[in-house]
Amino acid sequence: MGSGLVSSLARPDGNLTGFSPFALELLPKRLELISELVPQVGVIALLVNSNEPRAERLIQDVQEAARMKGVRVQALIAGTEGEIAAAFATLARQHAGALLVAPDPFFSLRREQIVALSARDGVPAAYPWREDAAAGGLLSYGPSITAIRRAVGIYVGKILNGAKPADLPVQQPAKFELVINMKTAQVLGLTIPPAILARADEVIE
Numbered sequence: 001m002g003s004g005l006v007s008s009l010a011r012p013d014g015n016l017t018g019f020s021p022f023a024l025e026l027l028p029k030r031l032e033l034i035s036e037l038v039p040q041v042g043v044i045a046l047l048v049n050s051n052e053p054r055a056e057r058l059i060q061d062v063q064e065a066a067r068m069k070g071v072r073v074q075a076l077i078a079g080t081e082g083e084i085a086a087a088f089a090t091l092a093r094q095h096a097g098a099l100l101v102a103p104d105p106f107f108s109l110r111r112e113q114i115v116a117l118s119a120r121d122g123v124p125a126a127y128p129w130r131e132d133a134a135a136g137g138l139l140s141y142g143p144s145i146t147a148i149r150r151a152v153g154i155y156v157g158k159i160l161n162g163a164k165p166a167d168l169p170v171q172q173p174a175k176f177e178l179v180i181n182m183k184t185a186q187v188l189g190l191t192i193p194p195a196i197l198a199r200a201d202e203v204i205e
Contacts, residue, residue: 041097
């Protein structure tokens with residue numbers, strides 16, 4: 001709805017419906033989680049795709065949430081593989097002590113590169129998807145891609161059986177997963193607070 005594709009989540013109208021992963025809106029929550037893990041950090045980098053139409057608004061929202069926590073967020077803009085590598089060089093120069101990776105299909109395709117650069121530079125990073133943590137990211141917080149894909153399949157079946165997209169509400173995830181990669185935490189020399197471990201839906205050992 002924020003992108004203007006549908007007029008209402010409950011009644012999308014037209015010929016569109018689908019699923020909102022609610023991923024961008026969870027960035028302040030990921031900021032909160034990474035701040036709990038590294039409370040001594042004063043500067044946190046935010047990796048954003050330069051081709052994301054809402055990039056400026058996204059950056060402003062995260063910076064406002066950061067101000068309330070007494071930390072500063074430095075945006076790193078990257079729209080190509082080379083720009084990702086350059087963004088990490090900037091991160092090091094600015095002495096950012098942690099990283100937030102904005103949810104974006106481009107970054108998901110470059111997951112291995114981003115995780116490897118984070119490991120190389122010893123930067124704790126928070127990601128949007130469980131798959132990021134499974135690939136070696138420190139933590140992820142967001143909806144389950146598997147659950148979303150399963151639900152999409154159900155909607156496709158309904159439409160093939162004659163349902164009109166306009167009559168199918170745009171769905172939003174009801175559950176968000178916190179995944180902690182303990183192997184990565186150990187490599188980074190981090191102790192995960194018991195309170196965060198207790199909230200984790202999955203701990204990768």
